[in-house]
Amino acid sequence: MSVNARDRKLEDWYHEVSAGTIKLPRFQRHEAWDRNRISSLMQTVISNLPLGITLVLNVGDEEQFISRYLATAPETNAQVREHLLDGQQRLTAMWRVLNNNYERETFYVYLEEFDGYEGDEEREDKTIYCRNRWRTKDGERRPLWCDQPAGCFKRGLFPASLLRPGDIQPEIDQWIENATSPLEPKEPSKEELKAFYDTQKRISDRIKDFRSIVANYNLPYLALPATTDKAVALDVFINMNTNSKPLSQYDIIVAEVESVMGSSLHDLEEALGEQHPEILDFADLSDLILTTSALLQGHLPNQKGAWAMDKRKMVDNWPRLTRCIALMAAFLKAEGIYDSTRLPTNAVLAPIAALFDAIPDSGDKRGRDELLLKRYLWHSFFSDRYENAAATHAFSDFQMLRRVIKGEVRENGSTYSVDDVPVFEHSLATADEVVQAEWPKRATIRGRAVLAVMCRLGANDFATGQQLNANNIKSRHYHHVYPDALLQEAEIESYLAVNCALISDKTNLSIGRKDPVDYLKGHYQWASEAVVSDRLQSHLIPVPELANGGYENLSDEEKNAKLADDFRAFTNRRAALVVAALSKLIEGRAVSASELFSEVQVVTRDEFQDS
Numbered sequence: 001m002s003v004n005a006r007d008r009k010l011e012d013w014y015h016e017v018s019a020g021t022i023k024l025p026r027f028q029r030h031e032a033w034d035r036n037r038i039s040s041l042m043q044t045v046i047s048n049l050p051l052g053i054t055l056v057l058n059v060g061d062e063e064q065f066i067s068r069y070l071a072t073a074p075e076t077n078a079q080v081r082e083h084l085l086d087g088q089q090r091l092t093a094m095w096r097v098l099n100n101n102y103e104r105e106t107f108y109v110y111l112e113e114f115d116g117y118e119g120d121e122e123r124e125d126k127t128i129y130c131r132n133r134w135r136t137k138d139g140e141r142r143p144l145w146c147d148q149p150a151g152c153f154k155r156g157l158f159p160a161s162l163l164r165p166g167d168i169q170p171e172i173d174q175w176i177e178n179a180t181s182p183l184e185p186k187e188p189s190k191e192e193l194k195a196f197y198d199t200q201k202r203i204s205d206r207i208k209d210f211r212s213i214v215a216n217y218n219l220p221y222l223a224l225p226a227t228t229d230k231a232v233a234l235d236v237f238i239n240m241n242t243n244s245k246p247l248s249q250y251d252i253i254v255a256e257v258e259s260v261m262g263s264s265l266h267d268l269e270e271a272l273g274e275q276h277p278e279i280l281d282f283a284d285l286s287d288l289i290l291t292t293s294a295l296l297q298g299h300l301p302n303q304k305g306a307w308a309m310d311k312r313k314m315v316d317n318w319p320r321l322t323r324c325i326a327l328m329a330a331f332l333k334a335e336g337i338y339d340s341t342r343l344p345t346n347a348v349l350a351p352i353a354a355l356f357d358a359i360p361d362s363g364d365k366r367g368r369d370e371l372l373l374k375r376y377l378w379h380s381f382f383s384d385r386y387e388n389a390a391a392t393h394a395f396s397d398f399q400m401l402r403r404v405i406k407g408e409v410r411e412n413g414s415t416y417s418v419d420d421v422p423v424f425e426h427s428l429a430t431a432d433e434v435v436q437a438e439w440p441k442r443a444t445i446r447g448r449a450v451l452a453v454m455c456r457l458g459a460n461d462f463a464t465g466q467q468l469n470a471n472n473i474k475s476r477h478y479h480h481v482y483p484d485a486l487l488q489e490a491e492i493e494s495y496l497a498v499n500c501a502l503i504s505d506k507t508n509l510s511i512g513r514k515d516p517v518d519y520l521k522g523h524y525q526w527a528s529e530a531v532v533s534d535r536l537q538s539h540l541i542p543v544p545e546l547a548n549g550g551y552e553n554l555s556d557e558e559k560n561a562k563l564a565d566d567f568r569a570f571t572n573r574r575a576a577l578v579v580a581a582l583s584k585l586i587e588g589r590a591v592s593a594s595e596l597f598s599e600v601q602v603v604t605r606d607e608f609q610d611s
Contacts, residue, residue, distance in 0.1 A: 003051055003222050004256055010094065011165035011215040012046065017095050018166075022056070024238075025065035025083050027252035031092045035105050035130045038093045042128045042160065044108065045094070045217050046210055053220050054087030055240055060226035064233065066256055080385060085237045087221070098164035106131050106146050109155035111206055115156030129157060143358050153179035153203075162207055163588050165213045176203050228589045229310030231307075253290060253303065257311050268318070276326040276469065281339040291322055295354035295398055299473055302391035328353035331370065335377060335585075336456030336472045342440070342502075344381040344448040347390035351398040352377070358405045369405050371588035376401060378422060381449035383426035397423045399522070428582060434575040439495035441478050450497035453540065453581045457593050459539040461504045465531070467538070468502065476502040482567055490560040498571045498578070501539045537593040540577040545570035576600045 017023040033041075044051050057064070059080050064229060067083060069075050070092050084091060097107045112125040135141050144346055145151025180200055183194040219434045224233055227254065234252060269285045279285065291301035291316045299305030314321070331352060337343055352373055359369040376397065380386055380393055385393055403416040410416065429437075429446060438444045441449040457475075459468040466472065479501045480487075480494055487494040536543055545566065551559045580600050 005220045007218050010217040014165045017073050018418045019213040021081040023067040025081050031071050033089050039128045039130050041093050055085040055222050056082040057224045059574040064230050086240045097160045100161040101269040107160040111156050117155045132478045149175050149179035150182050210513050253306050279329045291350040292353045300395045301350040324356040326351040327356040338470045344445045345386045347386040347394045348380045351394050375586045379423050382429045385423045431575040431579045434578050435571050437497035447497040453578050458538040459502050460535045479503045498574045521547045542573045
């Protein structure tokens with residue numbers, strides 16, 4: 001595609017806006033310039049200095065984008081010739097200044113030679129002047145002189161509206177007559193009358209000069225042909241957009257949806273968030289709505305799929321859509337996943353939500369289907385399925401899971417089964433891989449998955465014994481079970497998921513290098529072994545491997561070697577406990593910390609490597 005800059009006079013731009021043949025794609029944000037930027041723009045115009053290039057998309061027989069008129073432009077219903085992709089702020093400011101239709105500002109051109117008023121600050125000749133406006137309680141617009149030609153002329157000010165293109169000479173003549181009426185001599189001599197008419201002519205000549213500058217001002221543009229692919233036009237728009245908060249593809253999609261709905265999607269989101277506030281914990285609601293709706297319509301759960309979906313159908317499906325998203329949030333919280341910060345991968349959100357559309361509200365079928373969702377959830381967390389191409393893989397898994405849930409039959413007469421779901425073909429993490437999982441705060445899938453298991457088991461607070469829940473999770477902190485400082489001295493990696501506990505107190509700053517159990521007993525003043533067992537085991541923390549200690553009287557070499565062995569034994573057993581818990585979670589079975597500890601005794605190195 002070859003696109004060259006073309007010249008276009010400001011009067012031509014003005015007439016296009018006036019005729020309604022140039023419009024804005026609906027996704028464009030509304031005008032945002034303040035009075036200073038607007039004044040600077042118009043100063044550039046009347047000084048006949050370059051302003052930059054605009055971008056338009058030619059419109060063929062049909063508009064590619066839902067569009068709207070520029071602010072305050074006439075809604076003519078004329079056939080649209082162009083969509084303005086870049087230059088909205090400039091053209092809107094020019095249009096509104098030349099019509100002087102801002103509520104709180106009125107713009108003028110200042111000419112020093114006509115200024116006979118002593119009450120204003122000094123201004124530079126041939127400059128744009130903006131005056132703030134306000135209304136009284138009675139609705140009267142102030143200052144009054146701003147709308148009085150004589151009051152303006154006395155200050156050397158000429159309304160910018162007199163510079164707009166078009167045949168407005170009668171309006172100009174009337175303004176000049178009203179502006180100079182106080183100067184007209186009552187019983188004039190020939191010389192006085194000539195001086196009066198000379199003044200009127202000078203005013204007329206100055207206005208005519210500025211009108212010529214404005215009308216012939218060149219605002220060049222680039223034009224994309226009407227045959228330009230919609231996606232290409234969007235990419236060009238996004239790349240050229242220079243706002244401090246540039247639009248994304250999702251912003252554009254949301255705007256398109258709003259146009260179809262005839263109301264704000266954000267208003268509907270807000271209502272949904274108020275009705276089901278738990279949803280807001282998991283994702284940006286706009287994204288979740290779009291990706292779930294895309295899946296329900298058979299498209300990928302990403303921006304490409306959201307763009308391809310039928311926006312009207314999305315509106316029609318709104319009650320189903322909101323039900324699905326609310327059920328998804330409730331399902332995740334029942335599995336101990338309380339917010340996006342602890343969610344291993346957001347790739348599961350839209351598939352689970354969309355699958356609830358095929359799941360009944362109650363009965364045995366509901367129970368069986370939710371068991372399948374649990375298996376899908378934990379497989380997604382502990383396999384490499386969503387490490388790459390998450391949207392594509394989520395789409396494939398969703399399609400097959402829906403067939404299983406709906407009991408669909410193949411052409412050969414057999415029904416689809418869980419063996420057909422791609423995610424279940426991926427092997428689950430071994431205990432050795434669990435040990436290597438990174439610190440959960442680093443937002444890796446495996447690291448957060450390990451933490452998710454502990455959250456599922458309750459993660460009772462060390463100090464209070466309070467069980468983790470949706471209300472207190474945001475006050476929890478990531479705590480090194482084996483202190484970071486202690487491990488660093490021995491050059492042992494401490495930022496592992498199996499060395500993390502989610503507790504409420506900011507213990508990391510005060511632990512230092514103390515032995516784990518010595519610190520914990522002293523800090524929390526635990527009264528009994530039962531308390532120790534209950535609270536630590538709810539995090540799958542094995543007490544015997546935590547309580548080895550005894551580093552005080554050892555040499556540095558001996559201490560480091562013993563600490564390495566102790567930490568290895570601790571992480572090995574904790575990883576084995578996580579794997580044991582996972583084996584139950586993927587089957588939808590109840591998980592008990594005490595049961596897991598009775599099943600997973602001390603883990604030898606050989607047993608660990610075989611697990």
